[in-house]
Amino acid sequence: MNTKDKVIVITGASSGIGAETVRVLAKQHAKLVIGARRIQRLNALRAEFPDEQIIVQQVDVTKLNEVQALIDVALSKFNRIDVLYNNAGIMPVNALVDADPEEWRKILEVNVMGVLNGISAVLPTMIKQQSGHILATDSVAGHVVVPKYAVYNGSKFAVRAIMEGLRQEQQKNHIRTTIVSPGAVHTELYNSIPNEKERQAEIETENTIGIAPIHIAEAVAFAINQPDNIDVNEMIIRPIQQSV
Numbered sequence: 001m002n003t004k005d006k007v008i009v010i011t012g013a014s015s016g017i018g019a020e021t022v023r024v025l026a027k028q029h030a031k032l033v034i035g036a037r038r039i040q041r042l043n044a045l046r047a048e049f050p051d052e053q054i055i056v057q058q059v060d061v062t063k064l065n066e067v068q069a070l071i072d073v074a075l076s077k078f079n080r081i082d083v084l085y086n087n088a089g090i091m092p093v094n095a096l097v098d099a100d101p102e103e104w105r106k107i108l109e110v111n112v113m114g115v116l117n118g119i120s121a122v123l124p125t126m127i128k129q130q131s132g133h134i135l136a137t138d139s140v141a142g143h144v145v146v147p148k149y150a151v152y153n154g155s156k157f158a159v160r161a162i163m164e165g166l167r168q169e170q171q172k173n174h175i176r177t178t179i180v181s182p183g184a185v186h187t188e189l190y191n192s193i194p195n196e197k198e199r200q201a202e203i204e205t206e207n208t209i210g211i212a213p214i215h216i217a218e219a220v221a222f223a224i225n226q227p228d229n230i231d232v233n234e235m236i237i238r239p240i241q242q243s244v
Helices: 016-027 039-046 064-078 099-127 148-171 196-209 214-225
Strands: 007-011 032-037 052-059 085-086 131-135 173-180 234-238
Touching: 007 016, 007 064, 007 099, 016 032, 016 039, 032 064, 039 052, 039 196, 052 064, 064 099, 064 214, 085 099, 099 131, 099 148, 099 173, 131 148, 131 214, 148 173, 173 214, 214 234
Parallel strands: 007 032, 007 085, 032 052, 085 131, 131 173, 173 234
Antiparallel strands: none
16 A cells, blocks of 8 residues: 555644655645644645645644544544554753753653553554554654753653554554654754753754754655555654764
8 A cells, every 4th residue: 555545644743744744745645634733734734735635633642532533533534544643742851950840741741641642542443454553753862861851851762662562562463663763853842942041052953953854754754655564663863963
């Protein structure tokens, strides 16, 4: 089955990597169901491709019922789901000594529970189908630890572990798993950094060495487009100038 025939659900689709992935897959004529909190942006994105099948729905990935509703819409419209791409994420940056439990909770709810909610919502359908592909945006921060990113690192290490567990549990049901781990990318992720100094540092890094989100989107499409017996489990994509 090529991309043209696939039903693909994408969360965090309103900007950055998610929006570029929508564009790449729409050009390949996938059937897309896209979700994010900013419904106006989703509608604008759909308007870019008036001849393609794109369904938009507002969704907060921290709420299982909303993620389930997104999956249910896809099933209602297309009667199957071939791919779920869990892309929503945030990246607050603070040293642990600056203890901000509310910020920590938000990181874990979006970055970890958001992925788990997606898995929970779609997995019964894919098991019944005996086929499917679940992807998640991880990060280079899911492979290395650096100061001030400890909680973010922890959330991304968790995603990596969860997705590997999913692979081991579901390979017998022909369900593929992929994590995509970007380095510095030109996105709006810096908006989730409340610390002004750290936010500016992230902006400067992106402006200096960051790569365009379309390159990550093309990597996602590459993994999706592999034959059904090929499972691309992990991709780390850094700017060549990035040292960490």
